[in-house]
Amino acid sequence: MTSLHIDDTSRWFGNVVAVNDITMDIGPGVTGLLGPNGAGKSTLINMMGGFLPPSTGSVTLDTSPIWRNQEAYKEIGLVPEREGMYDFLTGWDFVLANAELHKLPDPAAAARKALATVEMEQAQDRKISTYSKGMRQRVKMASALVHDPSVLLLDEPFNGMDPRQRMQLMQLLRNMGDEGRTVLFSSHILEEVEQLASHIEVIVAGRHAASGDFRKIRRLMTDRPHRYLVRSSDDRRLAAALIADASTAGIQLDWDEKALQIQAIDFGRFTELLPKLAREHGIRLYTVSPSDESLESVFSYLVAA
């Protein structure tokens, strides 16, 4: 079990503060580092990967600092965002070279295993320059996994991937997390984090804006109305019943969607009330979906706050 600890860490470039006094611990499982472009995610990942010293504070792997500590790379696997990766090599040569550089006892076996994990055996003998974006990403993953690291850091790993490749990589990362590895990935795309990470750390403008389970964070924001889309056997009657209760602030009969757009101001009470009212009035509920429980709304809320 290996964890990353970031303690009172700031990093500035000249007069620009990229990371502002952040403290967070990242333990086993999949953690999503979420924030808009320019929020400081890459800076944070670079510090965790030992490629940038913190201006103040400390970034440690368990108890040892990562900056200028080559030994940390025995535990860390790094998937950088940048594309440069020895394009003149074949996928096999590249992953094998990574295994050799780790001084593994059997580099060829390790390379084979890593390429099999990312399902790239078919294309391993082609030059990297001929790979698609998704294939490159998978070979990068293989190179990061080749020494069986306990910590995996991925900077925007889903950029430019098609939906199928994205799903494959998500499954792979989920498995890594389930195996007890510490997996941290950054993303500015909300649905990615929502689908993959059980735990999120939100960075906005260099600051640590929120931490924890995504839905829990969302629920904590009680001062902000939640929106729901509801379809039922009798929308009008349901609307009338709901608006009578203080947990809702507004209901719209959406004619195009053939659904109700409900604004709930008391999240807990509304979720209890809705099924109860439906049962009492003999109304069947076909769809109940939170229409803003996406990270987009969490985001804009956090940015505005």
Place this chain on the structure above:
Amino acid sequence: MYNQTVARLTYRALLGRRRALLLCALPLLLLIVAGAVRGLTGADDQVTTQLLGGFAMATMVPLIGVIAGTGAIGPEIDDGSVVYLLAKPLKRSSIIVTKLLVAIGVTVTFSAVPTLLAGYILNGNSQQIAVAYAVAAAIASVAYSALFLLLGTVSRHAVVIGLVYALIWEALFGSMVPGARALSVQQWALALAQKVADSGAGISSEVGVTTGVTLLVVATLGGTWYASRKLRTLTLAGEE
């Protein structure tokens, strides 16, 4: 200190198609000119000294040094692929030393060897001129490799700075302006060539052998040490 994998990656990057063509062009030109001169004027020690000193030592060796020295690390730092070397439990000094040895190997192969061949073509090594220049080219290759490797680690414009140094400082000032000469790898290496060749060969240097050798050693070791240090604290600033 020498890492086989780092060496293999560096060789393959350096001897990729375009760079290999570039590396072959100058030695080929030297050999063709040597053949033509020999055919037209016959064996002539003075012409040999002029061609090997004026073209091989003053232009070809530093240019090959720039290509090999900066090429051994600069492109990797530029495109970010150096991350794959650095994110390993590897001593930074071993990465630099390995890359230096590869750069030296390439520079010697593409500059000292053709210099020796050209010397033999020109005058059959009369007065040890061919051997003297080849020795000087090989020694200069070591210092150039170290200096340009360092340049590759400190600047994104390593090739441009290297070219300016090689062409303007070494080729122009180094052979014309007396003051600049003492601070030139070419002159330090020529001190050795002067020693190797017969006294009548007409090879001269601004500096004595001891000074030349000392400065070459200092430049090589200093460059290597500083490049290792630089690599140890190489930062990857985020794109943001």
